[in-house]
Amino acid sequence: MFDYFEKFNSLDPKIKxxxxxxxVMGVIDELxxxxxxxxxxxxxxxxxxxxxxxxxxxxxxxxxxxxxxxAKSLATELKEKVFLGVADYLGMDLSQLFxx
Amino acid sequence: MxxxxxxxxxxxxxxxxxxxxxxxxxxxxxxxKEIQTDYQLSSDxxxxxxxxxxxxxxxxxxxxxGLKTINVPTPSQSKLAADILGKIFLPVASFLKxxxxxxxxxxxxxxxxxxxxxxxxxxxxxxxxxDDLEEVVNLHESTFNPIEEENISLDLFDKGLKGVINxxxxxxxxxxxxxxxxxxxxxxxxxxxxxxxxxxxxxxxxTQNLTWEEGTKAGTVANWLKDFIKENGSDIYNSxxxxxxLATSPNPQLxxxxxxxxxxxxxxxxxxxxxxxxxxxxxxxxxxxxxxxEKVSVxxxxxxxxxxxxxxxxxxxxxxxxxxxxxxxxxASIATPAEISKMETDSEDSKLISLLxxxxxxxxxxxxxxxxxxxxxxxx
Numbered sequence: 456m457f458d459y460f461e462k463f464n465s466l467d468p469k470i471k472x473x474x475x476x477x478x479v480m481g482v483i484d485e486l487x488x489x490x491x492x493x494x495x496x497x498x499x500x501x502x503x504x505x506x507x508x509x510x511x512x513x514x515x516x517x518x519x520x521x522x523x524x525x526a527k528s529l530a531t532e533l534k535e536k537v538f539l540g541v542a543d544y545l546g547m548d549l550s551q552l553f554x555x
Numbered sequence: 556m557x558x559x560x561x562x563x564x565x566x567x568x569x570x571x572x573x574x575x576x577x578x579x580x581x582x583x584x585x586x587x588k589e590i591q592t593d594y595q596l597s598s599d600x601x602x603x604x605x606x607x608x609x610x611x612x613x614x615x616x617x618x619x620x621g622l623k624t625i626n627v628p629t630p631s632q633s634k635l636a637a638d639i640l641g642k643i644f645l646p647v648a649s650f651l652k653x654x655x656x657x658x659x660x661x662x663x664x665x666x667x668x669x670x671x672x673x674x675x676x677x678x679x680x681x682x683x684x685x686d687d688l689e690e691v692v693n694l695h696e697s698t699f700n701p702i703e704e705e706n707i708s709l710d711l712f713d714k715g716l717k718g719v720i721n722x723x724x725x726x727x728x729x730x731x732x733x734x735x736x737x738x739x740x741x742x743x744x745x746x747x748x749x750x751x752x753x754x755x756x757x758x759x760x761x762t763q764n765l766t767w768e769e770g771t772k773a774g775t776v777a778n779w780l781k782d783f784i785k786e787n788g789s790d791i792y793n794s795x796x797x798x799x800x801l802a803t804s805p806n807p808q809l810x811x812x813x814x815x816x817x818x819x820x821x822x823x824x825x826x827x828x829x830x831x832x833x834x835x836x837x838x839x840x841x842x843x844x845x846x847x848x849e850k851v852s853v854x855x856x857x858x859x860x861x862x863x864x865x866x867x868x869x870x871x872x873x874x875x876x877x878x879x880x881x882x883x884x885x886x887a888s889i890a891t892p893a894e895i896s897k898m899e900t901d902s903e904d905s906k907l908i909s910l911l912x913x914x915x916x917x918x919x920x921x922x923x924x925x926x927x928x929x930x931x932x933x934x935x
Contacts, residue, residue, distance in 0.1 A: 460920070460923060460924075463920075463923075464920075471919075474919065475919035475920070477917070480917050480919065480922075483919075493922075493926045493929070495919055495922035495923045495925075495926055496923050496926045496927070498919060499919065499923050500795065500798070504802060505798060505799045505802060505803065506795075506798045506799075506802060507798075507802045509812065510798065510801065510812075513816065513819065514794065514798045517794040517798075517819075517823070518794045518795070520838075520842075523849050
């Protein structure tokens with residue numbers, strides 16, 4: 456069926472839990488409402504590294520036809536609020552985060 | 556007063572096109588006239604009240620102070636305030652990001668009675684857009700030479716594609732897209748010609764070479780297209796396939812971030828062009844593109860209608876494609892093989908539904924399955 460689902464299921468449960476606990480799901484809910492897009496599949500794709508975390512903004516822009524600004528802002532929020540707990544695992548560049 | 560008028564004009568000049576349109580329109584002049592007549596106000600007095608609101612950056616509380624300085628009986632003042640707000644500011648409230656409805660209600664009146672003034676602006680914007688579109692199409696038709704454009708386009712795809720891929724000027728890319736879409740939809744042999752030129756292009760777009768079994772190859776347009784097709788086949792693909800190729804395939808993995816962006820842009824161009832018009836299936840006609848346009852926030856040339864609630868103005872690119880008035884080839888249907896039986900579809904759906912029952916309703920897994928079901932429903 457959809458291979459990314461199988462790959463996600465084979466990840467270390469501790470890693471999976473970091474992006475699928477109720478708190479993070481609430482954050483994803485908020486971001487989905489704010490940007491009007493579905494994000495669960497994107498989160499899964501990033502977790503199995505089919506979408507590189509450092510390419511996230513450009514992927515969001517392609518996938519949802521978002522403007523560059525919106526895609527960048529959504530990518531930053533996802534990195535700060537969803538993926539921060541797995542930053543090492545994803546090889547995330549943290550230098551651009553939390554810049555006000 | 557003269558000074559205030561200048562300040563008002565300076566403020567107005569910096570506002571969106573929709574606001575400027577309304578404040579120089581017949582409906583707004585009519586609304587002003589109505590208010591003057593109903594309250595026996597001089598045009599100077601009324602203008603003054605409006606200027607004050609502009610100068611105060613749309614702090615609507617200044618209206619109440621202003622009303623005290625003019626000769627209107629106190630019982631009529633709240634209705635006058637509501638009329639000024641409803642007839643003059645409510646139509647442009649969403650563009651100014653102010654909650655005029657709440658201000659009217661606060662003064663004890665009903666905002667819905669001013670709906671016709673909002674409709675007047677919506678009509679005005681529609682007329683203006685239509686005039687703009689007609690002007691662009693006429694201009695395009697009078698200046699567009701298909702033979703010349705075809706030669707220029709083929710030449711560009713032969714020797715100037717690297718420049719096009721790196722070009723971030725939205726206007727020039729949009730103009731080129733308009734010409735390409737016109738040629739693709741109106742010149743039957745153009746599609747084959749330009750595809751061939753694209754696949755033969757020998758411009759080097761990455762310093763990183765490609766490594767294949769047969770040896771190392773330069774990072775040319777043609778070689779990157781071959782590499783992608785080797786990995787993913789020659790069918791139309793979606794953005795997930797593209798991201799996966801760039802993230803996990805051997806050659807793109809070695810690219811720097813900057814060069815990966817260039818290859819991504821080339822592959823989006825390849826998809827848009829080679830699979831046109833199927834590649835534009837999910838895109839509204841005014842957003843059709845062959846060369847990918849970076850969707851940066853710029854002032855949109857098409858005026859937006861006023862919205863019910865004041866929200867930040869969304870300034871995404873929306874360009875008029877001149878070819879829109881021409882004979883446009885019908886969009887191809889989604890590539891669903893006819894032989895796929897409904898039974899198989901049902902069986903796939905039931906697998907998804909059964910998968911859904913295995914996970915907690917709000918889990919990431921359940922949401923992914925729901926998104927997959929949604930995607931399948933959209934396709935069917």
